Amino acid sequence: MVGAGISTPSGIPDFRSPGSGLYSNLLQYNIPYPEAIFELEFFFHNPKPFFTLAKQLYPGNYRPNITHYFFRLLHDKGLLLRLYTQNIDGLERVSGIPVSKLVEAHGTFASATCTVCRRSFPEKDWWADVMMDRVPCCPVCAGIVKPDIVFFGEPLPERFLLHVLDFPMADLLLILGTSLEVEPFASLSEAVGASVPRLLINRDLVGTFAWRPRSRDVVQLGDVVHSVERLVELLGWTKELQDLVQRETRKLDGQDR
Ligand code: APR
Numbered sequence: 001m002v003g004a005g006i007s008t009p010s011g012i013p014d015f016r017s018p019g020s021g022l023y024s025n026l027l028q029y030n031i032p033y034p035e036a037i038f039e040l041e042f043f044f045h046n047p048k049p050f051f052t053l054a055k056q057l058y059p060g061n062y063r064p065n066i067t068h069y070f071f072r073l074l075h076d077k078g079l080l081l082r083l084y085t086q087n088i089d090g091l092e093r094v095s096g097i098p099v100s101k102l103v104e105a106h107g108t109f110a111s112a113t114c115t116v117c118r119r120s121f122p123e124k125d126w127w128a129d130v131m132m133d134r135v136p137c138c139p140v141c142a143g144i145v146k147p148d149i150v151f152f153g154e155p156l157p158e159r160f161l162l163h164v165l166d167f168p169m170a171d172l173l174l175i176l177g178t179s180l181e182v183e184p185f186a187s188l189s190e191a192v193g194a195s196v197p198r199l200l201i202n203r204d205l206v207g208t209f210a211w212r213p214r215s216r217d218v219v220q221l222g223d224v225v226h227s228v229e230r231l232v233e234l235l236g237w238t239k240e241l242q243d244l245v246q247r248e249t250r251k252l253d254g255q256d257r
Pocket of ligand 1: 002004005006008009014015016017021052085086106110156177178179180181182202203206222223224225
């Protein structure tokens with residue numbers, strides 16, 4: 001289970017860190033209160049702040065960091081059952097984790113849906129508008145085309161239901177870079193069996209780790225990159241991970257040319 005805290009090392013602000021988090025810096029978008037940027041009522045009133053944020057988060061602008069590649073390495077080793085992410089930056093896909101191993105619980109910019117006729121559009125059909133500060137509109141009915149990001153009050157993607165099968169099967173739960181403040185995602189932290197160890201890697205102590213810890217919980221507070229590097233060292237995977245990061249970085253450099 002991961003949140004915005006795994007992408008801050010890539011340069012993307014999280015939501016709630018005082019001062020640096022997105023919710024502390026949305027004043028520039030002229031919105032009544034931070035969360036409004038992900039609320040449908042405000043979006044239909046004024047979609048521009050959301051699309052301005054979308055342009056800032058444009059997937060091409062940022063790269064995965066060692067934390068994303070750690071999960072990729074877990075997948076390569078056949079150890080990743082599923083990665084549940086709250087993030088909308090798409091960096092899990094960029095790191096090479098197959099979509100079949102991902103649950104993008106708060107949606108993705110990879111597709112969009114017309115808010116009127118419900119037609120679906122792939123990213124290529126509307127990112128140009130976003131990059132040119134235009135609100136994308138449906139070519140059929142002229143309705144606003146909204147990226148498939150889950151706004152507050154909207155249902156989570158159907159793939160989120162995979163948790164019903166995954167969490168009872170898990171023999172280890174890793175939780176990284178999240179405040180565990182948003183439901184129903186946060187409650188997944190309670191969905192593994194009572195004897196399953198849970199490892200929290202986060203700057204702050206959060207969720208039930210703070211007020212209802214389990215006997216097999218392990219908490220590593222501090223910077224996520226340093227903590228992952230230490231965990232990888234203990235696993236003896238440092239060289240493997242470095243090689244993976246180098247290979248993937250060369251691929252991305254090649255794409256940028
Ligand atoms: N190292 C370790 N922890 C970090 C780092 C870092 N470099 N950067 C941030 N963190 C921690 C913060 O201290 C915080 O506990 O990551 C957590 C990020 O929490 P939030 O900003 O609340 O982000 P997240 O948990 O993903 O938010 C959940 O809220 O607004 C909604 O839909 C939005 O998906 C988002 C959801």
